[in-house]
Structures are given as C-alpha cells and as structure tokens.
Amino acid sequence: MTNRPTTTTEKPQRATLRDVATLAGVSEISVSRVMRNAPNISDGLRERVMDAANTLSYTPNRLAGALKNQSSNLVAVVLPSMSNDVFSTVLDGIDAVLDEHGLNAVLGLSEYDRDRELRVVRDLLSWSPMGIILTGLHHDETVAGMIAQLDIPVVQIMETEGRPLGSAVGMSxxxxxxxxxxxxxxxxxxxxxxxxxxxxxxxxxxxxxxxxxxxxxxxxxxxxxxxxxxxxxxxxxxxxxxxxxxxxxxxxxxxxxxxxxxxxxxxxxxxxxxxxxxxxxxxxxxxxxxxxxxxxxxxxxxxxxRYEIGAMAARLILRDPGEADRVVDLGFEIFEGGTT
Amino acid sequence: MTNRPTTTTEKPQRATLRDVATLAGVSEISVSRVMRNAPNISDGLRERVMDAANTLSYTPNRLAGALKNQSSNLVAVVLPSMSNDVFSTVLDGIDAVLDEHGLNAVLGLSEYDRDRELRVVRDLLSWSPMGIILTGLHHDETVAGMIAQLDIPVVQIMETEGRPLGSAVGMSxxxxxxxxxxxxxxxxxxxxxxxxxxxxxxxxxxxxxxxxxxxxxxxxxxxxxxxxxxxxxxxxxxxxxxxxxxxxxxxxxxxxxxxxxxxxxxxxxxxxxxxxxxxxxxxxxxxxxxxxxxxxxxxxxxxxxRYEIGAMAARLILRDPGEADRVVDLGFEIFEGGTT
DNA sequence: CGGCTAATTGACAACGTTACCAATTCGGAT
DNA sequence: ATCCGAATTGGTAACGTTGTCAATTAGCCG
Missing domain, CATH: 3.40.50.2300 (Response regulator)
Incomplete structure (x- = not known):
C-alpha cells in the first residue's frame, strides 16, 4: 500500500488524497484543504485539485476525517417504530433539515423495548455522531450515561412534559x-x-x-x-x-x-x-x-x-454549541372534521 | 493526549482501548481481541477485560475500526421518500434484518430527483458502507461508477425488469x-x-x-x-x-x-x-x-x-461475497376486497 | 532591487482500532 | 525437570484524513 500505483486499470480502487495530490502535483494537505473548502486557496490550486479529483472520482473518506476530529457529520436517530406513518413523517422532517446541512441520519429502531433501545443507542454512538435524537423522555439511565460521556447534543422528540437529557421538542x-x-x-x-x-x-x-x-x-x-x-x-x-x-x-x-x-x-x-x-x-x-x-x-x-417536530429536532441538534438546551412545545390543533 | 490520565473526574471522556487495557492490566490488542470476540481467549482475560470495559462504559470507536478495515458495518439506504407508508414498511423490513446482524442503516432520501440522488449516494458512500440499497433500476451513470469503484454489494429494490447494478428484489x-x-x-x-x-x-x-x-x-x-x-x-x-x-x-x-x-x-x-x-x-x-x-x-x-422486499434486500446485501448477484421477484397478490 | 507583510502551501503527528505474525505462556508427555 | 507443541497474548504498522503551525511564495512599497 505504501507504493500504490497512481493509475490503475485493475480492480477498482478508491482514490485517496494521495492519489489526487500526485495527479495534481501538489501536497496531500492542499488537496484536503481544497476539498474541505478551507480559506486562502488560490484559484489555480483549486482548479488543479478539482480537475484531478474529478478525474479520479475522488470521494472523501469520512471515516478518517471523523476519527481525527473525534466527531462525524452523522446524527443518530432512534425511533420506536416505522410501522405507521407517524414516524415516517417525523423522519421526513429530520432528514430534510439534516440534508440541508450536509448531515446524514444513521437509524436505529427500538420497537418500544427498553433493552433494545439501550443496544441500539450503544451501536449508533459507536459512530461518533455529532448528535442524537431520541424518542420520548424516558430512557434507561445507562442511555443517559452513554450520551453524557460523549458530550454531544441530544434532542428528545414527541413529549415536552418532564426533564429532558438535553433539548426536547414535541407537545403536551x-x-x-x-x-x-x-x-x-x-x-x-x-x-x-x-x-x-x-x-x-x-x-x-x-x-x-x-x-x-x-x-x-x-x-x-x-x-x-x-x-x-x-x-x-x-x-x-x-x-x-x-x-x-x-x-x-x-x-x-x-x-x-x-x-x-x-x-x-x-x-x-x-x-x-x-x-x-x-x-x-x-x-x-x-x-x-x-x-x-x-x-x-x-x-x-x-x-x-409531526413533520415540524422532526425538522425542529434536527435544528436543535444543529444549533450553536454555546446555546442553552431548550424545550420546544409545538402545540397541536383541533381538527374539527365531521365525526363529532 | 499521549499521557492521558487513566481516570478523570473532569469533562467526560470517551474510554479507549488504552484506558481499558490499563485498568485490566493487559495490552490494548488483547482488549481489542476480546471486544471483537476473536478466538483463543482465556476466560480469565475475557473477564478482566469485560470488567474493565464495563467499569469505563467502553464503547468501541467504529470509525477507527472501519478505517483500518476499509469497510464499516453501515449499510447505505437510499429511498425516494418517506411521505407515504410504502417506504416506511420497506425500511422496517430492512432495519429488522440489518439489526439481527449488527448493522446500521445510514439513510438518504432522493425525493425522486436524479441530481439529489447522486449527491445523496456520494455522501453515503463516503462512510465506506459495506453495501448500498437503491430504489428502482434506473440511476445516473455516475452513481453506478461510484458504487463500482467501492466494489461493495448493491441491491436495487422495488423492480425486477431491467439490468440491475448488482442484485435486485421487487416485483414485475x-x-x-x-x-x-x-x-x-x-x-x-x-x-x-x-x-x-x-x-x-x-x-x-x-x-x-x-x-x-x-x-x-x-x-x-x-x-x-x-x-x-x-x-x-x-x-x-x-x-x-x-x-x-x-x-x-x-x-x-x-x-x-x-x-x-x-x-x-x-x-x-x-x-x-x-x-x-x-x-x-x-x-x-x-x-x-x-x-x-x-x-x-x-x-x-x-x-x-413491501416488508419482505426490505428484508430480502438486506439479506441480499449480507449474502456471501462469493455468491452471484441475483434478481428476486417476490411477486404480488390480488386482494379481491369488496370494491370490485 | 530589497525588505516586509500577507497570503498560500506544506509538514507533522494525531485520531483508535485491527490483521498479521511474532513472542510468550501453558499443558502434557517423557 | 525438561522439551515440544498448542494456546494465548502482544507488537507493529497501517488505514486516510485534519488542526496547527512552520515554511514558502507573492505582492507591494520605497
């Protein structure tokens, strides 16, 4: 691996910073800085790097970046179920806002089972997500402990009556x-x-x-x-x-x-x-x-x-780190209809 | 960071292999081998490591493992929409099978937009997923190229009429x-x-x-x-x-x-x-x-x-690497009902 | 042209884990 | 007690990227 060929016509191989750097005739660090849009980059360098990156279909290895940063742009989303369309609408709202900000949801379903939720949370936290969205305000103490250890924003959705671990959005x-x-x-x-x-x-x-x-x-x-x-x-x-x-x-x-x-x-x-x-x-x-x-x-x-709950949850995850946790009650409406 | 304290009562800090190893009095490599259930480990070692890991609430940093392995236990799932319950049921099936095998879905929604799908796929592939589930059989050529570069299993869901990139599951x-x-x-x-x-x-x-x-x-x-x-x-x-x-x-x-x-x-x-x-x-x-x-x-x-489509898609992702790609037609049924 | 400052580019080491193989320990036989 | 083979434990270097700071380059002014 230390003497990898710069071009290969054999088994497909994921391009790395090094490959792009070699093709563009610059350092790996410059390629990295261009790809993450760091400031103070000349137009010439940017162009050479982008050309090389496009030629090699370079996609960043987010694993490496996240490891170095000790954080990723994943958001853990723990929902109880996908078996009705309540949570599909919530997830729609979550994804819409995350997507606008270049983040991805990594999903776990608890099936309203406390032990399973504990396991799902542990699994999802192993990806160093930058935040976590939980459903409801009541969880096993170990869940709270794991999240506290990572010191990442947590938003609990659907309910507002109780003591959230961080922020919460829902209704009474x-x-x-x-x-x-x-x-x-x-x-x-x-x-x-x-x-x-x-x-x-x-x-x-x-x-x-x-x-x-x-x-x-x-x-x-x-x-x-x-x-x-x-x-x-x-x-x-x-x-x-x-x-x-x-x-x-x-x-x-x-x-x-x-x-x-x-x-x-x-x-x-x-x-x-x-x-x-x-x-x-x-x-x-x-x-x-x-x-x-x-x-x-x-x-x-x-x-x-429901959609707004999902969207607001994602916004609360994304808020400034210095901003205090808060509980957002989005209320509800009476739809009078015709059956009463 | 090179001389991190083994116990800290300050800002919460995620425990690493090193912390567990120090507490258990063994090497980091032994901790790793215990945590990933490698063979040939004495009961004594296992017990010391598990005690230490539980004491420190150790969770593996999957970023690091996945980087070393050049693969993760994430499965990229690209769905068109969560706006009705068709895909929530599919996702339910996907998650059920992934969860049984210790994998997590990382989700992207394309909103039936080709360019957006391209972007979503690129984003999700940057996590080195071990496989990807796409919806439908028709995608931008660049999508196919990106997936081929990673050489990971791809399963396309919902349709069976056409040339899949890998395997497919759906119906005619x-x-x-x-x-x-x-x-x-x-x-x-x-x-x-x-x-x-x-x-x-x-x-x-x-x-x-x-x-x-x-x-x-x-x-x-x-x-x-x-x-x-x-x-x-x-x-x-x-x-x-x-x-x-x-x-x-x-x-x-x-x-x-x-x-x-x-x-x-x-x-x-x-x-x-x-x-x-x-x-x-x-x-x-x-x-x-x-x-x-x-x-x-x-x-x-x-x-x-729909649930079976999701579940089968996940199974096809998980199949043996040597096994050939295939197209699974799950058929459909006529529900006669009362409106015809 | 030279000196100074700002802009740009690059070096270093770190992140936490793991596959492979080497080193050590343990158990059994003589 | 010693030796040999099997079981167990540990070392090395790699994965690909990035924050910080050092080194280099470019531009401006006298």
Missing amino acids: HTKAAETAADFLFAKGYRRFGYIGAWSERPNRSRARRLAFEARLASMGAPLVAATILEERSSALAGSAATADLRARHPEIDCIFYANDDLALGGLFHALAEGIDVPNALGLMGFNGIGTGKATPLPLSSIQTP | HTKAAETAADFLFAKGYRRFGYIGAWSERPNRSRARRLAFEARLASMGAPLVAATILEERSSALAGSAATADLRARHPEIDCIFYANDDLALGGLFHALAEGIDVPNALGLMGFNGIGTGKATPLPLSSIQTP
Missing part, C-alpha cells in the same frame, strides 16, 4: 387530551369510551388516556369504559374494538382513540353499520393523518405537527 | 398491471379509467399504467381516460380526481389507481356520493395497505410485499 399530551375532553364535552357528549392499543406503548399514550379520564371526571362525566388492545394499532383493530366496546357499553355516545388508525377503523365500522355519526356517536382520533381528511365524514382529530 | 410491475387488467375484465368491467399522481414519479408507476393500457387494448377494452396528477398522492387528491374523471367520463365503470392512497380517496368519494360500488363502479388500488382492509367495502388492490 396531557393538554391535548384535556383539550379533546373539553372539545367533546362542549359538543354535548357525556358518556365516553376510549380505545388504545399495543398495551399503551409508548407512555405518552397512557398519559393521554389518564389526562382524558381525569378531565372528564372533573367535568362530571367519568369515562364509561376503556379498551386497551395488546396488538398494534390498525384500522382493522380499531373497527373490531369499536364494535366490541359498543356492544358492552351501548350507552357510550363518544369514543376517543389513541390514534387515527384506530379511529378510522371505528369510523369505517360506523359507516358499515349505518350508525349516525356524529349524532348518535362521536369519534375522535389523534394525529390528524391525511387519510382522515378524505373520509366521507372527515375524522375529528388532534392534529399533531 | 408490468405483470401486476396486466394481472389487474385481467382481473377487472373478468369481473365484467369494460370502460376503464386510471388515476396516477406526482407526474408518475417513479417510472415504475408509469410502466404500470402503460402495461395496464396495453393489456386492456389487447382485450378490446381500451382505456377511456387517464388522469395523472402533478401533486403527490393522497386520499384527498384521489377523491377529487375521481369526481373529476367521472364527471368528464361518466361512462367509466372501473378505475385503477396508481396506489391505495388515491384509491381510498376514490372509495370515500363513492361512499359519500352514494355510488353503487362495486356494481356501478369498480375501484382498485395498488399496494394493499392496512387501512384499505378495514373500509366498509375493503379496497380491492394489488397486494405488494
């Missing part, structure tokens, strides 16, 4: 649930049901339900019944759970769902059964996904700013 | 469209419409439409009209486009959509207008997403194996 799930309770109560509903799934992973789903229940109780309309499915959310599961809940509690006049997938299922069930929505039964979801805007009765829902 | 979009045409014709439909979106990005969407048209023509039932929207797919867009197409061509008795989002919109429109589906109007989508299973009339659709 408690307030969202209370607002939903108020909204539905003001619509005249009095006998409420709730449908959740996947054993209330994540915790913020449970927090929403508890806040919803407490708010209703405080208004004198205690929750009639809640169904928490063990399976993951889906429209099919929501449809079946709605049928079951109403069979067991026909007095229920309104159901709040943990998310829109479940709520869409409830709506489809109601449409199929000829149930008078919203008059005999109100239905409200959570997230405000696109499909729910097009249903015959647009789905009432808490509209959550 | 031509055959899917022809099968849809046959299926709908056999159902008795004779006057067809087609609705696509986003100016038929990607090409395989266009290929499906052309094959659908050709098949209908060969059966004597030429396509009455096609609408190709400029905007991205959504249920709302599908709903509006369905209304528009039927207003301009009320004789149409069946519409085939580029994907399920559009088709769901068409179905919602039909439900809202009291159109007799499937008797007066048949509707068929593409992808077989979960929401379409729960609608009052389950959506007829070509069921595509």
